[in-house]
Amino acid sequence: xxxxxxxxxxxxxxxxxxxxxxxxxxxxxxxxxxxxxxxxxxxxxxxxxxxxxxxxxxxxxxxxxxxxxxxxxxxxxxxxxxxxxxxxxxxxxxxxxxxxxxxxxxxxxxxxxxxxxxxxxxxxxxxxxxxxxxxxxxxxxxxxxxxxxxxxxxxxxxxxxxxxxxxxxxxxxxxxxxxxxxxxxxxxxx
Numbered sequence: 001x002x003x004x005x006x007x008x009x010x011x012x013x014x015x016x017x018x019x020x021x022x023x024x025x026x027x028x029x030x031x032x033x034x035x036x037x038x039x040x041x042x043x044x045x046x047x048x049x050x051x052x053x054x055x056x057x058x059x060x061x062x063x064x065x066x067x068x069x070x071x072x073x074x075x076x077x078x079x080x081x082x083x084x085x086x087x088x089x090x091x092x093x094x095x096x097x098x099x100x101x102x103x104x105x106x107x108x109x110x111x112x113x114x115x116x117x118x119x120x121x122x123x124x125x126x127x128x129x130x131x132x133x134x135x136x137x138x139x140x141x142x143x144x145x146x147x148x149x150x151x152x153x154x155x156x157x158x159x160x161x162x163x164x165x166x167x168x169x170x171x172x173x174x175x176x177x178x179x180x181x182x183x184x185x186x187x188x189x190x
Contacts, residue, residue, distance in 0.1 A: 034109050036118040037125065044126025044165040049133065051161050052148040059150060071154050078138070078146035079158070091135065095143045098132040101125075113185030116176055121183070123169030130162030 055076050059065065064075035081088040105125045112118055131147050138145030149158040180188045 030113055033112045033115060033118040036115060037105075037109055037112060037122040040119050040122025041125035041129065044123055044162070045129045045133075048126065048130030048160060048162040048165065051150070052130075052134070055148055055150045060148075064152065073152045073154075074150050075152040075158060076148065076150045077158050079149045080144075080146045091144045091146075095132065095135040098128045098135065101128045102132070108183055111184050114176075114181060114183055116172065116181065117183040120169045120172035120176060123165040123172070127162040127165035127169065130160070130165070 055074070059074055060076040062076075064073040066073050079088075080091050082090075082094055087094065102125060105121050105128075108121065112121070134147040135145045136142055138148070140146070147160065147162075149160045149163070151160060151164075152158045182188065
């Protein structure tokens with residue numbers, strides 16, 4: 001009985017209440033967390049893919065569009081490298097890294113019991129799939145394709161919605177880690 005109470009988070013005695021912080025969360029709703037992960041990933045991927053199709057059709061080979069004065073514009077470019085245009089000669093390596101990230105997230109989803117982690121991993125997965133799609137299907141060739149970037153803040157690198165999803169997912173993972181929340185729902189104190 002005591003073990004069952006510890007697992008669901010009910011202390012045996014008032015002295016045991018401090019142990020709840022390190023006890024695992026109830027193991028219910030894993031299927032819902034996985035559904036959230038894949039729903040967030042699908043949404044981020046669809047938004048990225050749709051925006052890139054629109055940019056290629058309407059903005060590529062045209063003058064940039066000013067959105068907020070000269071602070072933000074839409075400017076279509078093709079990026080063979082990573083963030084900020086670094087590593088243009090290593091496109092194939094970025095493709096392999098994206099595939100590895102996707103595999104790790106899918107494997108990690110089997111142990112997922114945390115809603116915030118589901119959202120964070122969904123953002124990473126959707127963003128990685130978005131840029132991987134460009135690497136596979138865009139010119140100059142399979143696994144060497146250039147990523148379509150189009151969001152251009154003044155004084156900053158040009159990026160896309162997949163990049164935004166990856167950054168937001170990464171920031172959320174850092175915050176969750178600082179709070180001590182693990183993907184399996186456990187909370188630890190360091």
